[in-house]
Amino acid sequence: MTSCVSLPLIQALRATARRLASEAAYQWGHMGSCNCGHLAQTITRLTKAEIHTQALQRYGDWERQLVDYCPTSGLPFDQTIDEMLALGFSREDLTYLEKIGDPAVRAAIPFERRNTMRHNQRDDVVLYLRTWADLLEQRLLATLPMPAYAEAVLA
Numbered sequence: 001m002t003s004c005v006s007l008p009l010i011q012a013l014r015a016t017a018r019r020l021a022s023e024a025a026y027q028w029g030h031m032g033s034c035n036c037g038h039l040a041q042t043i044t045r046l047t048k049a050e051i052h053t054q055a056l057q058r059y060g061d062w063e064r065q066l067v068d069y070c071p072t073s074g075l076p077f078d079q080t081i082d083e084m085l086a087l088g089f090s091r092e093d094l095t096y097l098e099k100i101g102d103p104a105v106r107a108a109i110p111f112e113r114r115n116t117m118r119h120n121q122r123d124d125v126v127l128y129l130r131t132w133a134d135l136l137e138q139r140l141l142a143t144l145p146m147p148a149y150a151e152a153v154l155a
Contacts, residue, residue: 004088005136008088009088009089009136010136010140013136015042016038016042016129019041020129031051031062032048032052035097036062038125039129040084044083051077054080057076061098065081066094066095069091097132100124105128105131105132106128109128
């Protein structure tokens with residue numbers, strides 16, 4: 001988990017999980033309806049069709065596109081990736097999301113469920129997104145200073 005911790009980033013993960021859980025169109029092989037595609041929809045407000053059309057201007061799935069990403073290419077899909085990176089996600093985060101493979105996120109999921117998760121199953125992606133948001137939220141809360149009165153009460 002290399003993402004920067006911020007409230008907007010956590011909100012994007014939670015909003016994406018909510019949309020997926022509410023039966024939004026999901027198709028892992030579609031660049032706008034897959035794991036990263038849904039997060040891109042949340043962040044950019046583009047439709048699944050717009051994201052998919054952008055992605056088809058260059059070869060490859062999300063993983064390949066993230067490897068080939070160039071911030072100065074001028075390609076619309078690279079601009080979509082720019083927006084995701086600007087929010088605080090890393091290319092590694094997005095690569096992990098597409099295969100729900102971040103070891104830190106997976107480690108926070110109960111063993112029995114973790115070992116049966118599949119990257120192209122909606123419920124597994126929703127669980128992964130929620131778990132990731134929970135972990136980032138814990139990291140964010142750990143950075144907040146405790147009020148002085150709380151320290152006096154706890155002493």
